[in-house]
Each structure stands twice: as structure tokens, then as C-alpha cells.
Amino acid sequence: MPVSPAVPVSPPPAPALIHWMEGGEAHSARWRSERGAAPPKRVVLADDSMSADTAYRLACEGTGLLWRGDFQNARMLVQALARRVDKPARPKRDKRVKAQKAGEAVQAVEAGAPAEAPAPIFPQAFHLHRQAQAQRARVLGMVLVPFDADYGIPLRRAPDAKKACAEAWGPARDGAGPSVASLRELMGFISAHEWRRKGVPIPALGEDGPHNRIHPHYGVFSPVRGEYIDLVAQAPVPEGMADLLGFDIGTGTGVLAAVLALRSGVQRVVATDQDPRALACARDNLKRLGFPQVEVREADLFPEGRAHIIVCNPPWLPARAGSPVEHAVYDEDSRMLLGFLKGLAAHLEPEGEGWLILSDLAEHLGLRTRAWLMQAIDAAGLKVIDRLDAQPQHPKASDASDALHAARAAEVTSLWRLGAKQA
Template sequence: MSEPARIHWVEDGQARSARWRSESGASPPKRVQVADDTLTADAAFRLASEGTAILWRGDFQNARQLLQALARRIDKPKKIKKAKARADVAAGSPLDAFNQHRQAQSQRARTLAMLVLEFDGAHHISLRRAPDVTQACSEAYGAGDAAQGNYVSALRELLGLIGAHEWRKKGVEIAALGGARIHPHYGVFAPVRGEYLALVAETALPPAVLASSLAFDIGTGTGVLAAILARRGVQQVIATDQDPRALVCARENLERLALARHVTLQEANLFPEGRAPLIVCNPPWVPARPSSPVEHAVYDPESRMLRGFLQGLAAHLTPGGEGWLILSDLAEHLGLRSRSELLDWIAAAGLQVLSRVDVKPQHPKAADASDALHAARAAEVTSLWRLAAVSKRASVAMN
């Protein structure tokens, strides 16, 4: 096992170091300046823009205000730059707009990550007015241990952990579960868009499912689709995920909903052993490279999960069974994947489309004209594709 990365700095004339912790996988900054409440926002912005980390020793709440000030400086475009950016987007393709948007997001994240804090091994922060973040950090990093020594992490990441902790406590109300709540864990995609859940809750179950009452849920995440299937009367759902965090999250949600006896959780890349009359999959919708581990639920590089699901589906369906692919066409509107590519992958996998049920998303960004990807989001449609294996007779006829 490799040694954990460390961050080094000089403080009070002494060379110091600590473990470096970054959920985004970022390397520890090479330049570090210790700072407190006397540091101005303009000076902090210059340091952060140059790649110098600011190790904060002042008041915790002042650090939060400084982070907000840095964000305002990043997000406040000059009129000339703003006009030029709009002209570039208008002249370019949706793919150009997406790439510019991702590049801007990445640069923004790198700059804001330069404001860092020191924690002890038990996840405590020794700053004035610092909150108790032990539980939030433990949920993401694991239980603290003072013997492990101090570590340094970005304030922005800590605020993300705190936000995830609050989501986990509060939960997300799911209309398709009669208003019951799903509690997402840190790093597990939260089911905040109800339209795709409604598709799974309302589409008629295949007759073969009614006979055997078995289904597979591929990439279960929070377990929400497995829960919906179980609530619809499917007696046994085998739900898989390759992320241990997701499996822990799904188990807790299913136990809270009193559905654990109907769902078997397995750590697997895509399919479990055997066949089922219904196999459901909601893969990440955007075929792009994630910039951090927590983005894997949104970005699917080269559509690997989508293509893997399609390629293995026929071999895991029982006769008369259906695969339900829940997929947004946002990637098509961004120029990241075409409809013809998707249809070619379906055909090459020995599958046929029985039908498709579409719904328009209702999320706020679809109506936000100031969003860089507004045109694509406004045109987006989410679909449930009902897929079936092509029969041998039909396959011979096509050949």
C-alpha cells in the first residue's frame, strides 16, 4: 500500500507537514501560505489563482465568508469577456459550449480548493467558531482516529461533506414511494429528479415478471429503483452496485422502508449471476470523464456502463423478459452521443425496442436561460426504453 500524500508548509519558522485528503483526487498544493483574518479577499484571490494554498488559522466563519468572496470574484465576468463568451457559444456547437462549461467549472473548483483547513485525526478543527464536523467527516472518510495524525483538506470539500450530511439526515421525498424518503449518503447520487422515478413506477410490468416476481436493478445507488419495484409487488429484486458506499446506503434505505426482505444487494460490476424477466438500469447520462470520484454517478466515460448494460442484457433476460433502460437524451443535444449510435448499440447487442415512454424534465435548470447549457437542457427528454432480446427466428430472418 502506498504512503498517503502529504502537504508541507513552514509556520513560525518550523517546517511542518500533514496528510493530504482530497475526494476529487487532487494532488497536494506545492505552495502553501499560512493566513488568518488579516488576509484580504483580493490578496487571497491572487494567491489562489496562482495555485498557492491558503492554510487558514483565523476564525472559521470568516473563512466561509472569504470562500464566498473568492467565488464572487470568479463568477463576476467583465462585460467584454461576457459578451465574447456569448458570441463564442452562439458561433460554436453545443459540444463547444459543454466543453467550455466543464473547463470553467474545473478551473473554478481548483481555485476555490486553495483555501484549506487542518484537522486532527479525529476530524476536529481547532479554529474559533468552528462547528463540530465529526459526524459529517466520519460519514465520508470513516471514523476518525487521533493516532493517525493531522490532515489538511479544502474548506470547499468540508462544506460539501456538511451539505451531504444534511441531505442524509433530511432525505429526499419520493412521490413514487408515496412520499417516503430516500436518504442519500455522501458520494451516492441523490434521486432529486422525480420524472425518471415515475417512469419506473407507472410503466406496466412485463407478464413474465408477474409470473416469477423477480427483477434485477443494475447500479442501484441509493436503492430507490429497487424500492419502487418492491413496492409494486416484485417479491425478489437483486440489486447490484460496484461502489461499497452505494451498497451501504441502499441497505439502510431499504431497511428504513421495511423492504430489505425483498431486495438482495450484491457488489458487482453490472449483472448478477442468472437471468430475470425484468432488468432495470439507470446509467449515468453524460458520456464524459468525471473530474472527481463523486461525479461517477453523472458522467460515464465513453458510455462504458451504458454499452456494458446493453451488451450483456440479452444473456441475462429470461424468455419474454424486458430490459428497462432509463436514459436522458441530454448527451444527444450536447453532441456527445447521437441517437443513431444508441440505436446501433441496441441492435448490435441483439436487442429490439418494444416501446419508449418519454417525459420532459421539470428541474429548474431547464427554465434557466442564463445557464450555459440552457438550449440543451430545455430540449432534454428522459425516456424509459423497453428492450427485449431479438428471437432466434427474427434474427435468422434479418440475416
């Protein structure tokens, strides 16, 4: 019997390296970036003697600043860079012209003319905002810190961030050698570690205590916006059916699967995701909370079979994610939203319901229309049974300095109760 030739296995790609000169010698180390940024092509050494203005000029040019000074001073430098990035540009228009126009507007209102409506938000404003945020991240990400093989930070007054780094990068491996990463990214690891350690209280899971907290892992969207969770806790469960089975599509931390499992009549829930971090996070949370009736499965959208209630909270904005972490916010070409709608009818039990959780922020930004959404629902063979609305209470909704404030202030989060059309 002939033996099939062995299929060659491609070796894993070599890790990216960052290079710099120090003490007249060439040095290199592994480059780490969770957002997929390339290592700076030019790197200079920096310490407490470097001024913020010099650091800002170099960072804007794309030069990496490998820190050799006090760790806490490096943090202060990043804050100084942020102030320079965020400093508003000087107005170019003459103040007298502005004053004249303001006076004309007041006179018009006093004469009975309608006041000018607020300027609408268009996609261009959203994309310009994202570009500005990306440029900000690039500049602030140029302050770099070194790591030993065990994730220790060989700088004065550096914190012990080994656990935070292991949660983001995986366990430290023997022989891995030193590495370099952005200080800003490290601070994100530390912040995520604190969220994971303390947990996020979820009132829908019960009164305050250790059994109503969700502990988000790094890279998994934290359920800090409670309005969409409350909608799942309040939506009416389909009547006339017993031993209900629920699906939670794209479970993330597992919070909606847990809330769904608490609803009257729901006996079992299958929660799905395809992100390994989300799967590990959901399993950890559901085990800690004591929900053996919730099974977490790896799947792209739906598991096999049909359910009486199918919940989905897709990313709300149809745009391309700039980093792995942003996939919880941006749904390029509305892939997940359309995938859920197109597959929903085939996975619903008779008289079952799909609960689509969606913000209308994309509509206010001009990224999609309500008519587009209604057409997508109809084309998928679905009908709208009802819609429950909630006003977001997050800080950005009331922050007038935010570039997208007009859209955020008008935002409404909805739970769309969808059913399959009768054949």
C-alpha cells in the same frame, strides 16, 4: 512436500503530505482530498486580515491558504472568491457594433425574414464549460482548514463536523495525527450529511412520511430528479407472468430497487453495484424502508441468472469523470451503457424486458447521436418495445444563465422498454 515461498505483500501507499512554514519552523500534515487533488506546492498562512483580492490572486496562482482565523470568515472568503470567479468578462466588442447588428436583426424580422435560430450546442461548448468548472473548483479549493486527529476543527466558531467527516473519510483512527483539507470540500461533507440525515422524499414510495424517504450517503448520487423514478413506477409490467424477479443494475441509493419491488407481480429484486459506498447506502435504505425481498449484491453490472424485469439508470453523459463523485454523472466511452446493452439479452427471461433509463442531454450537447444509440441497441440483439418520456423539472432546465441552458431546456428523460430479438 515443498513449501511455496510467501508472496510479498506491498504496504499501502503513504498518505500525501502538505507542507508549510509557521513561526519560522517547517510543518506538515496529512493531505485529504476526496476528488484526488494533489496538495498545493506552496502554502501560506491566512486569516481575517487577508483581503479577498489578495486571496484571489494567490489562489489563481495555485497557492494554498491555510486558514488560522475565524471559521465563519473563511466561509465568507470562499463566497467572495466565487463572486470573482463568476464575474463575467467585459465584452470586447464595441457597443455601437452590437447596437447596429441588433437594429439590423429587427429590420430583417419586420421585413419578413426568418429570425435567427438559437446557436446550437456543440461538444466544444460542453468541454469548455467543464474546464471552466474545473478551474473554478481549483481556485475555490485553495482555502484550506486544519483538522485534529479526531476531525475536530481548531478554529474559532468552527462547527462540529466530526460525523460528516467520518461519513466521508471513515472513522477517525488513533495516532492518525492532524490533517488539512479544502474548506469547500468540507462544506460538501456537511451538505451531504444533512441530505443523509433528513432524507429525500420519494412520492413513488408512498405518501409523505418517514417511510418514503431515501437517505443518500456521501459519494452516492442523490435521487433529487424525480422524473426517472416516476417512469419506473409507471411503466407497464410484462403481462402473463407471475412471481416476477427484477434486477436493478447500478443501484446507487437503492431507490429504483425499492420502487420496482412495489410493482404488482414483482416478488423479488436483486440490486447490484460495485461501489462500496453505494452498497452500504442501498442496504441501509432498503432495511430502513422495510424491503426484505430486495437483495443487494456486489457485482459489475449483472448478477448471475435471468430476470423478468431488468432496470438500469447508467450515467447519462459519455465523458471522463474528474473525481470519484462524478462517476454517477459521467460514463467514459459509454462503458456502463454498452455493458448493460450487450449483456441484457443473456439475462432476460423469455418475454422479459430491460428498462433503460436515459436522458437525451448527451444528444443535445453533441456527445452522441440517437442513431448511435439505436445501432447499439440493435447490435446487442435487442428491440425497442416502447419508450416512455418525461420532461425534467430540475432548476437548471429553466435557468437561462446556465452555460448549457439550451441543451438542458430541450432535455427529455426516457425509459426505453427493450426486449430480446427472437432467434
